[in-house]
Amino acid sequence: MFGHKAxxxxxxxxxxxxxxxQGLALYQTQSCPFCVKVRRExxxxxxxxELRDVARNPEYRREQIDSTGRxxxxxxxxxDEQGKATWMYESEDINRYLRRRFESTD
Ligand SMILES: N[C@@H](CCC(=O)N[C@@H](CS)C(=O)NCC(=O)O)C(=O)O
Structure with missing residues (x-):
């Protein structure tokens, strides 16, 4: 949607x-290879x-588990704009979402 490369x-x-x-936050750890893949994208x-390290910050882990059960x-x-949160799992799905939402097609 931005029409230009970064x-x-x-x-x-x-x-x-x-x-x-500002409406996005990645719950992740330093060492997880799937997290590395998403951070690279x-x-x-x-x-x-914002990167939220759930190993270093128990509050982030607690929030994620309370919200998603995992x-x-x-x-x-x-x-979203109304403050409603949805949580997306799977590194491939996250990367696809980020590309579709933010990558220029030209
Ligand atoms: N298919 C998932 C794999 C994610 C995964 O296995 N993450 C590990 C860390 S490398 C994990 O969080 N394991 C603990 C758990 O599932 O509760 C992806 O691509 O995101």
């Missing part, structure tokens, strides 16, 4: 991207998504 974002596009990414797309990582928390 390095070509205008200030307005960057501001809109920053705003959208986030880096490649240059997305300012503690598997990676898990992407997606909060």
């Amino acid at each position: 390095k070509e974002r205008s200030p307005e596009q960057q501001a809109e991207l920053d705003r959208q990414c 986030i880096d490649r797309l240059k997305l300012p998504i 503690g598997t990582v990676p898990c992407l928390k997606i909060t």
